[in-house]
Amino acid sequence: MTRYLIRRLLQGIPLLLIISFILFLLMMNMGDPVATMGGRRVTRSVDYERLKRQLGLDKPLIVQYVYWLIGNDWTKVDMNGDGIAEVPGTRKGVLRGDFGTSLVNRGVPVMQVIGERVPNTLILMLSGEVIVILGALVIGVFSALRQYSLLDHVVTALSFIGYSMPIFFVALLLMFIFAVLFKRWGLPYMPTVGMFDPQVGKTFGQVLYHTVLPVISMSIVSLASYSRYIRSTMLDVLNQDYIRTARSKGLPRRSVIFIHALKNASLPIATIVGLDLPFLLGGAVVTERIFAWPGMGRLFLDHVSRADTPVVMGILMIVAVAVIVFQILTDIVYAWLDPRIRFD
Amino acid sequence: MKNKSLMYVIFVILATTSIVLSSCGGVQPSATPTVQAVATQTPTPAKKVVTIIFPQEFDTLGPLYTDMWFSWTTWQLYLAWAWEFDENNEPFPKLVTEIPSIANGGISSDGTIITMHLRKDIKWSDNIPITADDFIFTWAMAVSPKNTVSSAYPYDHISSVTAPDPQTVVITFKEPFAPWLATIWHGILPKHILGPIYDSAGTIDNADWLKNPTVGCGPFVLAKWESGSFARFVRNDNYWGTPAKVDEIFIRFVPDAQKEALQAGDADLGTYIPYSDVPALKASGLNIVTEPNGYNEGLFFLDDSNGKLGNPALRDVKVRKAILLAIDRNAINRDLHFGLTNVPASFWDALPYYNNPPLVNYPYDPELAKGLLDQAGWIDSNGDGVREKDGVNLELSYGTSISKDRQDTQAVIKQDLAAIGIKVNIQSLDADIFLATYGEGGPAATGKIDIMEWSDGPVFPDADIYYWLCSEIPSNENPQGSNWFYTCDQQLNDLIALQSTQVDATARQKTISEINQLFYDKVYWLGLWQDPDVYAVGPRLKGIKFSGVTPFFNVVDWDIVNP
Numbered sequence: 001m002t003r004y005l006i007r008r009l010l011q012g013i014p015l016l017l018i019i020s021f022i023l024f025l026l027m028m029n030m031g032d033p034v035a036t037m038g039g040r041r042v043t044r045s046v047d048y049e050r051l052k053r054q055l056g057l058d059k060p061l062i063v064q065y066v067y068w069l070i071g072n073d074w075t076k077v078d079m080n081g082d083g084i085a086e087v088p089g090t091r092k093g094v095l096r097g098d099f100g101t102s103l104v105n106r107g108v109p110v111m112q113v114i115g116e117r118v119p120n121t122l123i124l125m126l127s128g129e130v131i132v133i134l135g136a137l138v139i140g141v142f143s144a145l146r147q148y149s150l151l152d153h154v155v156t157a158l159s160f161i162g163y164s165m166p167i168f169f170v171a172l173l174l175m176f177i178f179a180v181l182f183k184r185w186g187l188p189y190m191p192t193v194g195m196f197d198p199q200v201g202k203t204f205g206q207v208l209y210h211t212v213l214p215v216i217s218m219s220i221v222s223l224a225s226y227s228r229y230i231r232s233t234m235l236d237v238l239n240q241d242y243i244r245t246a247r248s249k250g251l252p253r254r255s256v257i258f259i260h261a262l263k264n265a266s267l268p269i270a271t272i273v274g275l276d277l278p279f280l281l282g283g284a285v286v287t288e289r290i291f292a293w294p295g296m297g298r299l300f301l302d303h304v305s306r307a308d309t310p311v312v313m314g315i316l317m318i319v320a321v322a323v324i325v326f327q328i329l330t331d332i333v334y335a336w337l338d339p340r341i342r343f344d
Numbered sequence: 345m346k347n348k349s350l351m352y353v354i355f356v357i358l359a360t361t362s363i364v365l366s367s368c369g370g371v372q373p374s375a376t377p378t379v380q381a382v383a384t385q386t387p388t389p390a391k392k393v394v395t396i397i398f399p400q401e402f403d404t405l406g407p408l409y410t411d412m413w414f415s416w417t418t419w420q421l422y423l424a425w426a427w428e429f430d431e432n433n434e435p436f437p438k439l440v441t442e443i444p445s446i447a448n449g450g451i452s453s454d455g456t457i458i459t460m461h462l463r464k465d466i467k468w469s470d471n472i473p474i475t476a477d478d479f480i481f482t483w484a485m486a487v488s489p490k491n492t493v494s495s496a497y498p499y500d501h502i503s504s505v506t507a508p509d510p511q512t513v514v515i516t517f518k519e520p521f522a523p524w525l526a527t528i529w530h531g532i533l534p535k536h537i538l539g540p541i542y543d544s545a546g547t548i549d550n551a552d553w554l555k556n557p558t559v560g561c562g563p564f565v566l567a568k569w570e571s572g573s574f575a576r577f578v579r580n581d582n583y584w585g586t587p588a589k590v591d592e593i594f595i596r597f598v599p600d601a602q603k604e605a606l607q608a609g610d611a612d613l614g615t616y617i618p619y620s621d622v623p624a625l626k627a628s629g630l631n632i633v634t635e636p637n638g639y640n641e642g643l644f645f646l647d648d649s650n651g652k653l654g655n656p657a658l659r660d661v662k663v664r665k666a667i668l669l670a671i672d673r674n675a676i677n678r679d680l681h682f683g684l685t686n687v688p689a690s691f692w693d694a695l696p697y698y699n700n701p702p703l704v705n706y707p708y709d710p711e712l713a714k715g716l717l718d719q720a721g722w723i724d725s726n727g728d729g730v731r732e733k734d735g736v737n738l739e740l741s742y743g744t745s746i747s748k749d750r751q752d753t754q755a756v757i758k759q760d761l762a763a764i765g766i767k768v769n770i771q772s773l774d775a776d777i778f779l780a781t782y783g784e785g786g787p788a789a790t791g792k793i794d795i796m797e798w799s800d801g802p803v804f805p806d807a808d809i810y811y812w813l814c815s816e817i818p819s820n821e822n823p824q825g826s827n828w829f830y831t832c833d834q835q836l837n838d839l840i841a842l843q844s845t846q847v848d849a850t851a852r853q854k855t856i857s858e859i860n861q862l863f864y865d866k867v868y869w870l871g872l873w874q875d876p877d878v879y880a881v882g883p884r885l886k887g888i889k890f891s892g893v894t895p896f897f898n899v900v901d902w903d904i905v906n907p
Contacts, residue, residue, distance in 0.1 A: 031776030032784050037494040038403050039411025040639065040799065042779050045816075045824030047495045054492045080489035087490070087546075104403045105571075106492060107550040116571045175601060179608040192605040195573055198393050198594035292598040292605075294572025302401065302572075302599075307776060 005328060012324040019320050020094070023313060024065050031307035033057070033103045038306065054079055055103060068100065068313065069093050094317070100310035104303060110314040114299070117283070120195070121295035124287070125280035127211060128218040133273065135223045140230025141262065144238060155227070162224030171217040171290040178213060193292035214291040218284050229272065233265040240264075267337055274330030278322030282315065392590040392904040394885060395611040401572060401597040406554030407531025408486050408493040417615070419531045420896040421577045421593055422560035426460060426479075426529035429893035433636070433694075433805045435525060439466050439474065439532070439561075443525070446848070455520030455847030460513040469558075469565045469580045472536050476507030481535035483515075490547040498527040520845040522852055526806035526893070534559055563588040563900045572597060589887070589903045606630055606880055612904070613888070614880035619681040619749065625880045634684060634876040636694035637892035638804025641753075643667075643870040644796045648830035653791035657738050662720040664867035667795075668706050669713035670764045671757055677873050680752050684878070688871035690860050691801065691809070694892065698807040698856040703864050713764045724765045731765040743771035743788060744797035745778045753797070753872065768795075783823030790818070791830055799875045805893050807856045808844055812836055812868065829868070836862050 034051045037043050043051070052058040056067060056077065072089030079087045092098035099110035143155045175192050182189035190213050191197065196206035237243060238261055246256045283297030296315060303311040335341045402415040407423065410416075420428065427435045427443050437443055441461045444450020450459050466474040485491055486499035504516045515528070533548075537559055541551045548554070558566050563585065564577035577593040598605055603621040606614045607628040617625065622632050645664055646654035657663040673687040689703040696702065717723075722731040722738050731738040742757065744750045751772055758768040771793060779798075780786030788796045802809050810816060814832035818825030839859045846852035863869055877895065881888055887901040 031774065032780050035776055035779050035781065035784070035786075037411045038415075039494075040413065041411070042781070042826060043411075044495060044497055045781075045822070045826060046500070047497065048781065048824045050489075050496070051492060051494070054489075101550070105555065106404060106409055108555055113571065120572070172601070172604070175604050175608075179610075180604055183608050189608065192608045192610045193397075193598045193601055194596050194610070197610075198395055198574070198576070198592070199391070290600045292573075292596060292601065294570065294597075298572055298599070305776075306403075 001332075008324075008328050008331075012321075015324065016317070016320060020069070020313070020317060021065060023316050023320075024068065024309070025061070027307070027309045027312055028061055028064070030304060030309075030312075033307040033309070038104070050081060053081055067091060067093070068310070070095055071098060099314040099317075102303070102308055102311045104306045104308045104311070110310045113311055114296070114314050114318065117294060117296045117299045118281070120293060121281065121283040121288075121297070123207065123211060124214055124218070124284060124293055124295055127215045128222070128284070129273075129276070129280060131215065131219045132222040132226055135219070136226030136230050137262075139223070139227035141234055141257065143227065143231040144234035145257070147235060159224040159228050162220045163228070165221065167217060167221055167284075167286045168290060170220050171214070171287055174213050174217055175290070195293065210291075214284075214287050214293055217291075218287045226269075226272070230265065230269060233268050234261060237261045237265040263337060267334065270330060270333050270337060274326050274333070275323075278319055278326045281322050282319045391592060393592040393594050394590050394613065394902055394904060395594045395596060396613045397596050397598045397602045397605060397611045397615060399597075399599055399602055399616050402575075404554050405557050405566065405569065405575075406548075406551075407533065408482075408491075408495075409554055411494050414615075416530070417895045418575070418595070420562060420894050420899055421564045422557060422562040422566055422580075423531045424466075424561050425531065425894060427525070428897045429805060429891045430897060431635075431889040431891055433892050435805075439463060439529075451847060455522075455845070456517045458515045458517070458524060460515070462511040462513065463584075464511060465584045466561065467582065467584050468534055468536070468561050469582050471582055472534070473510075474532065474561055475510040476513045477510070478532050478535045479513045479529065480505045480507055481539060482529070482531075482533045485533055485538070485542065485548055488542075488547075490549075492547075492549055498524065520847050522844050522846050523803050523806035523808040526803050526808075532561070534561075564593055567592075586900050588900045593899070606882065609882065612882040612885040615877070617878040617880050619684055619878070621880075622682055622684060622878070629883055630880040631883075632684070633879045633881060633890060635879070635890040635892045635895070636874065636876050638694045638801035639799045639875040640688040640691065640693055640801055641797065641799045641872045641875045642688070642691075643872065644798075644829055645868070645870075646791055646794045646796070646829060647868070648791060649832040650830065653830055654794045655738070655740055656736060657720075657722060657733070658740070658794055660720050661866050662716045663722065663738075664870075665706070666713040666716040666720070666764065667761065667766065668867050668870050669709045669716070670766070671760045671870070671872075672708045673705075673872055674708060676753055676756055680749065680756075681873060685873040685876070688874050689864070691863055691869055691871070692807055692856065692860055693871065693874055695802065695805065695807055698802075698853060699860060700853065700857055703860065710760070710764055717764060717766075722765070729762070729765060730767045737767065738765060739767040739769065740794040741771055741792070742768045742795040742797070743773060743778060743793040745775040746772050750797060781824050782818030782828075789825075789828050791828070796828065797872070801875075807852070809840060809859075810844070813840055831868065833862070833866070833868075836868070 034043055034048055034057065056064060071091040071093030073092060075089050076085035077087045077089050078085045091100055102108050102110060102113050105113060139155055143152045146152050178190040179192045191210050195210050196202040200206050243256060243261055246260050281296060282300065283295040285297035285301050287293065288295040288298040289301065300312065300315050398414050400412070400414050402410065402412055402418060404410050404415060405418065407419060419425070424438045426439045428438045429435050435443055439462055441463055442448055442450070444458050444460055462474065462476065468474060483499050483502060483505040486493055486496050498521060501517055501521050502515055503518045506514045508514060534553070537553050538548050538551055542548050553559070556566065556569065560566065560580065563580055563583050565580045567576045567578045569575040574597065575595045579588050579591055596611060602614050603624060605611050606625060617632065626632055645658045647658050648654055651659065677683065677685045677687055687705055689705040690699040692698040717731055722733045724731045742754060744754065754770045754772070758770055761768050773787065777786070778788060780789065782789040787793050811826050812829070812831055813827060814837045816825045816827035817830055817832060818828065836859065839855055843852050843855040843859065846855060877890065877892060879890060884904050884906060886903045886905055889898045891897045
C-alpha cells in the first residue's frame with residue numbers, strides 16, 4: 001500500500017508539470033491584463049509599454065513560464081526601460097512555493113488571494129455536498145426499493161425537473177420568491193446576497209442564515225442526478241444472486257439493504273464523489289456569482305476575465321493537485337468497499 | 345459502518361469549522377490600533393449604515409494603481425482630491441484653499457507653473473498633518489520606475505514639484521498642460537506611512553496600505569475589506585472637515601443579483617444599473633438617478649488616410665454622413681434604454697462650455713442617406729440589395745465588445761443600414777480581445793474592423809482628446825498607438841495638439857469648438873447615446889447627490905431615515 005501510494009504520488013509530478021505548461025499556454029491567450037487595467041479606456045501607450053516591461057509580460061512565453069516555475073531571482077529585470085536589466089528579480093517560483101503576486105490586486109501574493117476565499121467556498125461546497133450525498137442516498141435507495149410505485153414515479157419526475165433546470169435559474173427563482181416576494185407579502189424573508197447583514201455583523205448565525213439559499217440552489221441539480229444514479233446502481237445490486245441468498249437466509253431487511261446492497265452499490269458512487277471532491281475547492285461559479293458569495297468560483301471568474309495569470313494558475317494548480325490526491329484516496333476507498341481489490 | 349459514520353462526522357466538522365473560521369474573519373484585529381477598536385465591535389441596529397452595491401470589486405484601494413471606476417469612486421470616502429467636483433461637475437476646493445487660476449496668481453503667465461495653497465487644518469486620520477511633502481511624495485511615486493502604477497499620467501508631464509513651505513505646492517510642467525484640473529492629485533499618498541516602505545523596499549507595490557488603507561484623510565476610514573465580499577468604512581473621528589452623518593458605509597460586491605438585492609431592501613444604493621433593470625427598480629420604489637460623466641457610446645470609423653485599410657467607402661464623408669442619417673438613434677434610446685438616455689450631438693455633449701455653440705443632431709432621414717450614397721457613386725446596380733462602386737461592395741464589418749446592450753444595438757443598426765443598401769457583418773468580441781493593441785494583434789487596432797463601437801469621451805471634465813493625433817496611428821514602430829481609425833487630418837491634428845497646451849480657458853474653448861465642428865462636419869464620430877452613470881437610490885437614503893467626476897463628493901451629507 002505504501003509503495004503504491006509513493007508510486008502514484010511520483011507519477012503525479014510529471015503529470016502536474018505537463019498540466020501546468022498546458023494551462024499556462026492557455027492562460028496566456030486569455031486576454032491582455034494591461035489592455036485597460038480595469039478601466040473604461042484603453043491604457044495609454046507609454047503606460048502600456050512600461051507595465052508590460054515591469055510585470056515581465058513582454059518576455060517570450062517560455063521565459064514567462066520558466067519564471068513562474070522556478071522564479072527570476074537568479075536574473076535581473078529592466079524596470080526603467082533603458083534596455084539594461086539592473087534590478088534583481090524577486091520571484092522564487094512555484095517549485096519553491098511562490099505563486100507570485102496578483103496582476104489585478106497588485107502586490108498581493110496569490111496564496112493570500114486564494115487563501116481568503118477557501119473557507120467561504122468550503123462552507124458552501126461541503127454543506128452542499130453533504131446534503132446532496134445524504135439526500136441522494138435516501139431518495140435513491142427509497143426509489144429503488146419501491147420501483148415503479150407511484151412515489152417512485154413522482155421522485156423520478158421531480159429528479160428530471162431538478163436535473164434539467166439550470167442553476168442560475170433555480171438561484172434567481174429562489175431569490176425572487178423567498179426574498180423579494182416574501183418581503184413584498186410581508187412575510188419573513190431570506191437574504192439575497194452576501195454572507196451577513198451589516199447591521200448585525202458577521203456572526204455564526206448570520207453566515208448560516210445566508211448559506212441557506214445558495215446551498216439549496218446548488219443542491220437541487222446535483223441531488224437530482226446523484227439520486228438517479230444511486231437508484232440505478234441499487235437496482236442492479238438488488239437483483240444480484242448474493243442479495244437473494246442473503247434474503248433467503250433470513251437476514252433482516254435493513255442488513256440486506258444497508259450492509260450488503262448499499263455497500264456494493266457505493267462503488268461507482270465513490271468514483272463520482274471522488275471526482276467531485278477536488279472540484280469543491282474550485283467553488284461554484286454560478287451560485288457564488290448570483291449570491292455574491294466570496295468563494296473560489298467567483299475569484300476564478302473575476303480573475304480570468306482580467307487575464308490575471310498568476311491567480312488563475314494558482315487556482316488551477318490547486319485543483320489539479322487535489323484531483324490527483326483525491327483519485328488516490330478514491331482508490332483506497334475502493335479497496336475498503338471491495339475487498340477483492342488489491343494494490344499489489 | 346463505523347468508518348462511514350466517521351466520514352460524515354468529519355464532513356460536518358469541516359463544514360462547521362469553515363463557518364466558524366469564516367465568521368471569525370470579520371473580527372480579526374486590523375493593523376492600526378485606532379481602527380482595531382472600530383473593526384472589532386459588532387454593529388448595533390441603532391447605527392446608521394449605508395449599504396452600497398458595487399457590481400465589481402475594486403482591484404486595489406491605492407491611488408495611482410488602478411483605473412477602475414469602483415476604486416476611484418471609493419476614494420471620496422477615505423481620501424480626498426485636491427479639489428473635487430459637485431453635482432454640476434463644477435470644481436470646488438477640498439485640500440486647497442482655492443483652485444489655482446490665472447486670476448488668483450495660481451497659474452503662471454506661460455501656463456507651465458501651478459501654485460497650490462493647502463488648507464492648514466487638513467490631516468490624516470492618525471492626526472499627522474497633510475503637507476506639501478505628501479504631494480511631492482505622490483508625484484515621486486507616480487513617476488518612479490520602481491513602482492508599477494497603472495498610469496503615470498499626468499505626473500510624467502511634470503518636471504518638478506517643490507514646497508516653498510509646508511502649505512504651498514509648486515508644480516512645474518515641462519510645457520503648458522491644459523487638462524491639469526481634471527487629472528492631477530486624485531488621491532494623495534501618506535508619505536509618513538509609505539515613505540519608509542519605499543526607502544527600504546525600493547517600491548511601494550507591496551505596501552499593505554494599498555489594499556488596507558486604514559489611514560486616510562476622508563470622512564471615513566477603512567475598517568475592513570474582505571475580498572469578494574465587502575468593504576466596510578467607519579466614520580473618521582479625526583476628520584478635519586464636516587463629520588459624516590452616517591456611521592458606516594458598507595460596500596457589497598454583487599456581480600449579478602443587484603436588482604434583487606435592491607428590491608429586497610438589502611442595499612440602499614445601487615451603482616452601474618443596467619437600463620433593463622430600471623422599470624423593475626422604479627416599481628419597487630427606488631429612485632433612479634442619472635449623472636453625466638462625459639462618456640458617450642458611439643461609432644468610430646476606419647478611415648485610413650493612407651488608403652490601405654478597410655472599405656474605401658468610409659473615406660468618403662458622404663458615406664459616413666449617410667450612415668449617420670440612416671440610423672434611428674432616437675429609437676435606440678427610446679426602445680433599448682427606456683428613454684433614459686439621449687442622442688449626443690457632440691463628443692463634448694456633457695461639457696456645454698466646450699460644445700459651444702451647441703451642435704444640433706443630424707435627423708434620422710434614410711431617404712437623404714440614400715441620396716448621399718447615390719451622389720458618392722455607391723449604387724446597387726445588380727439588384728442584390730447591396731450597393732457597390734468600382735467592383736467593391738458596400739459591405740462593412742462592425743465590431744464591439746460583448747454586452748447585451750451593444751449586441752441589441754448592433755442588430756438595430758444592421759437593419760437600419762440594410763435599408764439603405766449597406767451590408768453589415770457584425771462581430772462581437774471579448775473586451776480584452778476587442779480592445780487589444782496593435783502590438784497584441786487586436787482586430788480594431790490593426791484596422792480589421794470598419795465600424796467600431798465603444799463608450800468614450802474626453803478627459804472629463806476636461807475637454808482633452810488625443811486619439812485622432814496622426815502620431816497615434818499604430819504601426820510596427822508604434823504598436824501602442826491609439827488612433828485605431830487611421831485618420832490623419834492635419835487640421836484636426838494641429839487643433840488637438842494646440843488645445844492640449846492652452847491654459848487660457850477662452851482660447852481653448854475656441855479651439856475645442858473648432859474641433860467639435862470638424863467632428864460634426866466630417867462625421868469622424870457618430871454618437872449613439874449619452875452614457876451616464878445610473879444609480880438606484882433606496883427610500884431610506886437621503887441627502888445624496890452625485891457628481892460625474894467624484895461621484896460620492898457629498899458623502900458627509902448622506903443620511904439614513906428610520907435606521
